[in-house]
Amino acid sequence: MRVLHFLWWSIPLVASAIDYTQYVNLFIGTEGPIKGSAYSSGNVFPGAALPFGAVKVGIDTTRWDTSFAANGGYTPDGNVTAITMLHVSGTGGAPSYGLVPQMPLTSLEGVNLMDNMTYMQPRTKLDEASVGFYKTSLQNGVVAEMSASQHAGIMRYAYPKDDEKYVVVDLSHFLPSKGKREQWYSNGVLERSEDGRQYSGYGVWREGWTGGGDFRVYFCSEFDTVPSSAQFFSGPATDPYWPNATFTSTTFTNSTSIQGGVTGYQYADRIGALFKFPTNATTVMSKVGISWISVDKACRFISDEIPHWDLNTTVSQAEEKWNTEVLSKIEVKTENATELEMFYTALYHGHLLPADRTGENPHWESDEPYYDDFYTLWDTFRCLHSLHTLIVPDRQEGVIRAMIDIWRHERFMPEGRSHNHNGRVQGGSNSDNVLADSYVKGLRGGINWADGYKAMKTNAEVVPYNNFDFEDPTGSTKEGRGALEDWLKYGYVTPNFGRSLSKTVDYALNDFSLSQVARGEAPDDVALYLNRSSGWQKMWHANVTSLNFTGFLAPTFANGSIEDYNPLSCGACDWLAISYEGTPWEYSWTIPFDMRTLIARMGGVNLTEARLDAMFIPGLSESDANGNSAGTMIFNPGNEPSFSTPFLYNYLPGRQWKSVLRAKEVADEFYGDDRSGLPGNDDAGALSSWLVWNWLGLYPVVTQPVYLLLSPRFDDISMKLGNGTLRITADRQGGAGIYVQSVKVNGMQWNQSWVSHDDITKNGGGLIEFVLGEEAVGWDIGNVPPSPGYIA
Ligand SMILES: *[C@@H]1O[C@H](CO)[C@@H](O)[C@H](O)[C@H]1NC(C)=O
Numbered sequence: 001m002r003v004l005h006f007l008w009w010s011i012p013l014v015a016s017a018i019d020y021t022q023y024v025n026l027f028i029g030t031e032g033p034i035k036g037s038a039y040s041s042g043n044v045f046p047g048a049a050l051p052f053g054a055v056k057v058g059i060d061t062t063r064w065d066t067s068f069a070a071n072g073g074y075t076p077d078g079n080v081t082a083i084t085m086l087h088v089s090g091t092g093g094a095p096s097y098g099l100v101p102q103m104p105l106t107s108l109e110g111v112n113l114m115d116n117m118t119y120m121q122p123r124t125k126l127d128e129a130s131v132g133f134y135k136t137s138l139q140n141g142v143v144a145e146m147s148a149s150q151h152a153g154i155m156r157y158a159y160p161k162d163d164e165k166y167v168v169v170d171l172s173h174f175l176p177s178k179g180k181r182e183q184w185y186s187n188g189v190l191e192r193s194e195d196g197r198q199y200s201g202y203g204v205w206r207e208g209w210t211g212g213g214d215f216r217v218y219f220c221s222e223f224d225t226v227p228s229s230a231q232f233f234s235g236p237a238t239d240p241y242w243p244n245a246t247f248t249s250t251t252f253t254n255s256t257s258i259q260g261g262v263t264g265y266q267y268a269d270r271i272g273a274l275f276k277f278p279t280n281a282t283t284v285m286s287k288v289g290i291s292w293i294s295v296d297k298a299c300r301f302i303s304d305e306i307p308h309w310d311l312n313t314t315v316s317q318a319e320e321k322w323n324t325e326v327l328s329k330i331e332v333k334t335e336n337a338t339e340l341e342m343f344y345t346a347l348y349h350g351h352l353l354p355a356d357r358t359g360e361n362p363h364w365e366s367d368e369p370y371y372d373d374f375y376t377l378w379d380t381f382r383c384l385h386s387l388h389t390l391i392v393p394d395r396q397e398g399v400i401r402a403m404i405d406i407w408r409h410e411r412f413m414p415e416g417r418s419h420n421h422n423g424r425v426q427g428g429s430n431s432d433n434v435l436a437d438s439y440v441k442g443l444r445g446g447i448n449w450a451d452g453y454k455a456m457k458t459n460a461e462v463v464p465y466n467n468f469d470f471e472d473p474t475g476s477t478k479e480g481r482g483a484l485e486d487w488l489k490y491g492y493v494t495p496n497f498g499r500s501l502s503k504t505v506d507y508a509l510n511d512f513s514l515s516q517v518a519r520g521e522a523p524d525d526v527a528l529y530l531n532r533s534s535g536w537q538k539m540w541h542a543n544v545t546s547l548n549f550t551g552f553l554a555p556t557f558a559n560g561s562i563e564d565y566n567p568l569s570c571g572a573c574d575w576l577a578i579s580y581e582g583t584p585w586e587y588s589w590t591i592p593f594d595m596r597t598l599i600a601r602m603g604g605v606n607l608t609e610a611r612l613d614a615m616f617i618p619g620l621s622e623s624d625a626n627g628n629s630a631g632t633m634i635f636n637p638g639n640e641p642s643f644s645t646p647f648l649y650n651y652l653p654g655r656q657w658k659s660v661l662r663a664k665e666v667a668d669e670f671y672g673d674d675r676s677g678l679p680g681n682d683d684a685g686a687l688s689s690w691l692v693w694n695w696l697g698l699y700p701v702v703t704q705p706v707y708l709l710l711s712p713r714f715d716d717i718s719m720k721l722g723n724g725t726l727r728i729t730a731d732r733q734g735g736a737g738i739y740v741q742s743v744k745v746n747g748m749q750w751n752q753s754w755v756s757h758d759d760i761t762k763n764g765g766g767l768i769e770f771v772l773g774e775e776a777v778g779w780d781i782g783n784v785p786p787s788p789g790y791i792a
């Protein structure tokens, strides 16, 4: 019966003809609470890119407020200094990339090519963007349009008719962060054809937020028009701590090659190129290919991916790719244009990172896929990868294979990683959670799970060398678990290490992840890691009181005594604080594998409910992690540690309706369709994926094959899974009610607040039919969601 029932739905839908890119608004998440400013914004990248694109083509702009970083390159109020090929999206911390620039100019009067502040351009109107396309209008009259393929960009510069026409390439350009985790230009090489129509070379940069030594990016570029003159220029290396740089004279050469300094020299000269085009040329087009391996590959990317001069073709191909690979995977029926826009934009933002650099790893050769720009797993493990596992399982498989291959060659899987450098561990080794989540959901494909488990064991057993990060020298921030010694010795992390409290709950989940994968790969290890996963309980102190509640996680010394502290605060919640970017109150809720013990420790169902309620009372927050916080509740909608909290009522029998209420309140208050429509840094799509789940009416319990049931925002949803379709319907009985009155799963009446992965994927997918209404109903009296980490 059931098979028959799904048959009609699994037929490829007419829907694939729908152009979902029309619903994507690339500017959602580019501004913060102050209109016109990127401060405290989603930091999303609004330029042109393919799903998981290796290049992301967009503008870089100035910004004078040093208290935040415009990590996607774009700010609404800055001046354009370049159009560049490499960006990340949604990240906090400090920027990576803004690399391999071009800048169209119409005059050199007053211009010092060494000083981008002498030629930066205000914009004369709002930039325009659509999937695969970006357009900016500069004060000098140039209209610059751009698009992207997987490894190359194509630009069209329309110049005012009678003005001079230049393209400047300042190879030493990068996105600055004014001293904080700054990137550096180090060296470079430029070559050009005799006629100046082609140029190529590489630049060498270093550091940035993830740290790391020199990395090389090769490029190959051509123009559609022969320049009337082409010259290279150079000048002494400048202080990267802009704007205190001093600018000296520029030296020009007619030579067809130039080098910043001997190979490897880290303070080489800045170098660049100046192309002048005939005055009668009204538009100049250019293509730039990017490779991490060689100039030849960079050139081949252009000829393979953009073998023409038609920007529109590249845009159409990008739209097609986004439609087929990502956006058509979830079809929702609604009359509400705002919600369509928010939903498909969130889906789009959830598929920009990590970057697919398969075949582009400069450090080793391998048949495995390769991904870079994990930015970071601390953000994305909670619910973004669970979305990828459901709707783009091939990508998730590739990402896991890449992570395992990184372990094979570099001893540890990444936590954060950019420009091929593992770096910046904020809490636990969250690659463990990403692997476990896919493993328990049956993702196999070409993944070598024996190696995957070994990679996880490395995280659990091998102390990573201390890189003495200046922001926290107590243990490694490069990879692995920096406070593993304490974890193994005491079962929790003592205040001898920075972020001891949040590391303790993170390591607990990480070891639970090991126990999950061990069930299949190393059954003898299951008890060991389950046991370790209970370590958070050793940090739970029944005598700590805050607001009206008793029993909290507290920073705990080796002898079991505790540090005097306030569970509502962690100061700036930075690298040396007791907990990272979240208060002890928030981190108390991050025990998804053993909610049963947590609820008992909190004093039972009713007290847990009251404590959850307190999370959502405005005005109770004492957190001052400013840039990372939104609202005044203890629950912080703008950052990841709080992600699952609104949905935990599902663990309290009959209280699922409160999860529904919170889900709606938070989405309605903090998410929107305008430029400030994200409550914090999107973090590689983490926040966006949270909204997608919320509106699907499901939330994944990470590391378990379990989804909590909420209430769908749409009346009919159809998700194309790796092997079938999950359909979710809502019968609102003619009203606008959001509360679940009753629900059927695969035709069966359901009284539990969750479904298993099998429920929604086996037998060609699944069907969840909600009946919704105005009245809060305690329908969820069946088994509460599992607590597989519970140890009697
Ligand atoms: C942009 O450039 C204009 C004109 O050069 C200048 O007045 C303004 O201060 C600049 N603003 C920023 C944010 O760079």
Ligand SMILES: *[C@@H]1O[C@H](CO)[C@@H](O)[C@H](O)[C@H]1NC(C)=O
Residues within 6 Å of the ligand: 060, 061, 062, 081, 114, 115, 116, 117, 173, 174, 175, 176, 238, 240, 242, 245
């Ligand atoms: C501008 O030039 C400075 C100094 O060379 C450099 O640090 C910065 O990255 C450049 N780009 C922007 C967007 O300001």
Ligand SMILES: *[C@@H]1O[C@H](CO)[C@@H](O)[C@H](O)[C@H]1NC(C)=O
Residues within 6 Å of the ligand: 178, 179, 241, 242, 243, 244
């Ligand atoms: C720039 O120079 C000023 C004045 O010398 C100094 O106060 C400031 O600290 C410098 N800033 C940086 C980032 O070096």
Ligand SMILES: *[C@@H]1O[C@H](CO)[C@@H](O)[C@H](O)[C@H]1NC(C)=O
Residues within 6 Å of the ligand: 252, 253, 254
């Ligand atoms: C480069 O060539 C141009 C035109 O031939 C000439 O005017 C100029 O002096 C040359 N510049 C240098 C630095 O040799």
Ligand SMILES: *[C@@H]1O[C@H](CO)[C@@H](O)[C@H](O)[C@H]1NC(C)=O
Residues within 6 Å of the ligand: 278, 280, 281, 282
């Ligand atoms: C510009 O002028 C040159 C000769 O002066 C000519 O060869 C070329 O075709 C013209 N280009 C355009 C776009 O009109």
Ligand SMILES: *[C@@H]1O[C@H](CO)[C@@H](O)[C@H](O)[C@H]1NC(C)=O
Residues within 6 Å of the ligand: 312
């Ligand atoms: C490219 O597409 C834009 C927008 O659809 C259109 O205005 C323009 O004419 C097209 N250009 C070409 C060369 O087809």
Ligand SMILES: *[C@@H]1O[C@H](CO)[C@@H](O)[C@H](O)[C@H]1NC(C)=O
Residues within 6 Å of the ligand: 336, 337, 338, 339, 668
């Ligand atoms: C459409 O959705 C938005 C965002 O959820 C909401 O604010 C608005 O009220 C909805 N409009 C209608 C007509 O329901």
Ligand SMILES: *[C@@H]1O[C@H](CO)[C@@H](O)[C@H](O)[C@H]1NC(C)=O
Residues within 6 Å of the ligand: 491, 527, 528, 531, 532
């Ligand atoms: C679990 O840990 C306790 C100490 O914390 C230890 O006594 C017990 O042997 C451990 N059990 C396993 C299966 O490792």
Ligand SMILES: *[C@@H]1O[C@H](CO)[C@@H](O)[C@H](O)[C@H]1NC(C)=O
Residues within 6 Å of the ligand: 547, 548, 614, 617
């Ligand atoms: C704590 O208890 C007091 C007195 O019963 C009550 O007024 C207050 O609302 C409670 N606060 C919270 C956060 O529950």
Ligand SMILES: *[C@@H]1O[C@H](CO)[C@@H](O)[C@H](O)[C@H]1NC(C)=O
Residues within 6 Å of the ligand: 541, 542, 543, 544, 560, 561, 562
């Ligand atoms: C609370 O209990 C801890 C041990 O769990 C102990 O170190 C601390 O002194 C106790 N505090 C008070 C105020 O009793």
Ligand SMILES: *[C@@H]1O[C@H](CO)[C@@H](O)[C@H](O)[C@H]1NC(C)=O
Residues within 6 Å of the ligand: 606
């Ligand atoms: C918990 O609260 C419910 C009402 O919300 C009440 O019926 C029940 O008696 C309470 N249980 C306990 C143990 O206080």
Ligand SMILES: *[C@@H]1O[C@H](CO)[C@@H](O)[C@H](O)[C@H]1NC(C)=O
Residues within 6 Å of the ligand: 393, 442, 443, 444, 445, 722, 723
């Ligand atoms: C799809 O089904 C096939 C055959 O049952 C299985 O081998 C494969 O792993 C499944 N793929 C996913 C993504 O579940």
